[in-house]
Amino acid sequence: MNQKTNGDAIEIFLEGPISEKTELFDVKVQNFKHIKLNMAKVTFINSIGVKNWISWTVRFSLGTKLIMEECPYVIVNQVNIVHGFVPKGTIITSFYAPFLCESCAHELTMKLENDVHYKYAANQLPHEVHLPELVCTKCGSPMEPDFMVDKIFGFLKEKA
Template sequence: MPLQLSFSIADKTTTLLLKGSLNEYASALDGVEVNPQFDLNLDLKDLISINSLGIRNFHSWIYSIECQRLRLLHCPRVFVNQMNLVDGFLPPKTEIESFFVPYFSEKTGEETSVLFTNFLEFKKVDGKLKLNFPQVLDSKGVPMEIDVIGEQYFRFLELYS
């Protein structure tokens, strides 16, 4: 699915929703600018994939954007992986508001993604990251396990929270 964008503006904040694949064909970001006096929220809940050329295009674009605050919402696992792999993927002013964490049930084979939100499931206290893991149950009522290696998956929060 090609990358599609939708915009909304309210209260000096531009929200940009990215939907589809961020790849070499994703020219939708080319020429996109925001009011430098506004905040920018990037909602990534409908981003389904990202490849190396998409990473390069996104990186170039995001560093060219001037805004007051840059916040990311609903970051999917594919995006979190890139934040952890690519050094300097996002500008230092970036704030992560929410992201998805995959869970898995060995008993039923069920998978789900749970939204972690700043100040609820994660926050910085005295410069240290604190995580609050919600209990997630499968369809049989059995607790599910986080389906990532925590030390690696949550590493991006040290930079962007």
């Protein structure tokens, strides 16, 4: 894990599993107002990790903003499934989603980005989803999202 601080902002680069031993939970989060997590190298999260993660976010000071970037698919799933996994107002700036070719079963993972592929609801406007149109690199057929679009973007709805 690497971290950079700048006044009341901290940026943390996580690596490996989120479990009982994750160093992230030792960070004195109450000292920061802006917490940015880069999760590109997170491999998985187990149930103890989920529990520790939630008690960690509970220690945030009031009004702290959490930004999560390059979330693996498993993390976005947790955000959607586990109520209270992220504090209200958290922004997921990007995450990785699986796509599948129905003709040849080729799979690929694509990074979906806020303000490009999806948009949070704001100023009375509803949230938006614009999935990329991907073509299979093996056979040229269109690729389909290998996830339930409504479910995976559930996180957009909570933060209106």
